[in-house]
Amino acid sequence: MAITTKAYGAISEKEPLKPLDIKRREVGENDVKLEISFCGVCHSDIHTVRNEWGGSKYPVVPGHEIIGRISKVGQNVKNFKEGDLVGVGCMVDSCQECEQCKKDLEQLCDKGATFTYNSEDKYLKGERTYGGYATQIVVDKEFILRIPENIEAAAAAPLLCAGITTWSPLKHWNVKKGDKVGVIGLGGLGHMGVKFANALGANVVMITTSPSKAEDAKKLGAHEVLISNDEAEMKKHKNSFDFILNTIPVGHRMDPYIALLKYDATMVLVGAIEPLDPFHGGGLIRGRKRISGSLIGGIKETQKMLDFCGAHNIVSDIEMIDIKDINEAYDRVVKGDVKYRFVIDMASLKE
Structure with a gap:
């Protein structure tokens, strides 16, 4: 089964991002669903939307610096509960069986990590993964990160990639x-x-x-x-x-x-x-x-980084935008005209 979610994405490399409806899977026994509050804008988003690296499959819904509150958990989820402030970074799955995964290096998975967007969706046949320019996302519990409550949630979003x-x-x-x-x-x-x-x-x-x-x-x-x-x-x-x-x-x-x-x-x-x-x-x-x-980091290491940020009150320097301004923001990123990361207020998508 799938649920329909509001999102913002691109249907070709030549067109600007615009509102889309996408499919998310229902919450399974090992899944966590979160309502997305903020999503950072990474240069990788732009490369993928514009197919500058090749291999983009459309529609593309970018965003792998995701912050939100949990709205539902599966029956096997013990470490998270509804209302928790959590994040999703660049990956949403891996084989979890190979040598790299066993060493907490899921980003180097032998079988290829499932990235947050533009990867093959393991759960919805024929679909691609869609990122955080959306109202909600469903992710395996092993790829959910706890965000310290003492740091600014919006400014924590770029920590999940940058x-x-x-x-x-x-x-x-x-x-x-x-x-x-x-x-x-x-x-x-x-x-x-x-x-x-x-x-x-x-x-x-x-x-x-x-x-x-x-x-x-x-x-x-x-x-x-x-x-x-x-x-x-x-x-x-x-x-x-x-x-x-x-x-x-x-x-x-x-x-x-x-x-x-x-x-x-x-x-x-x-x-x-x-x-x-x-x-x-x-x-x-x-x-x-x-x-x-070096390529991002594993989930365990990312959590250690977030805990360090909580202890030392470290966040990114950001400029907040509404989703309607995303295409202008992309052009500004390319020009280097941002200090130092755009973050989308995802409430603006619901509005």
Whole structure:
């Protein structure tokens, strides 16, 4: 059985998002249903709606930074109850049996995680998963996240993608007090990277091409700002970083940033899901340096991140919008005209 839900989505890559009716499954014995209060706007939403990565199946209803209150739980659900403030991030299912899933790395599931939108729906034959630009969603209990009640719910929405995307590599590579950490790019991902690295006790350097972003970076927790197209300043920081988080969302030159790493240090890519400019192998070889990548994080790790945010009162800097303004918001995201994440007030869809 399926229930009809109001949503906002795209029916082709050439058309703007508009109101749609979509199908959600009925609440099963292991399911949780939530009424969606807020949904963040991620650049991945735009890439998928506009089919910039290829593979989009229409209609597309984006949104994987979902916050809401539980309205119904299945009979096997013991850890959540009606009224709880919860979230849904980038995944709604995985095989839960493979080596990666057993290690709480569901995002790396051997059989492929079921993503919150544009994946094959395991429950409704012939349907795709639809995301959080909607009034409600039904999700397996293993993929529900508890949101601390002491932080602002709307501003917590981007933690479910931008937050975990930056938190996971900082923790995996054991960033600690006193480390010199660079964060390249001050956008939705970068501003969270600065906040987390600062809260972990690192000496945080925002690396940007824009001197105008220096004041904001310091307000967010950066101790220093490095202008990456200033060759003299870059030379001063050569071979000095313990860790670099690279959030640049497009292909770019890597050599200048590789030169900043200490020997045995790592730069992690979380932004550019596309070809990078060729770089010189010598920059890595001469310092036994590493370039790696990181994809969101597992459910257990995401919950730890949310608990850390509750303990340290960390949320995203957001601009709230109504759903009717989503197409304009997409254009502004592409232009970099948001500080630092749009969040949709989903009450506006009901209205």
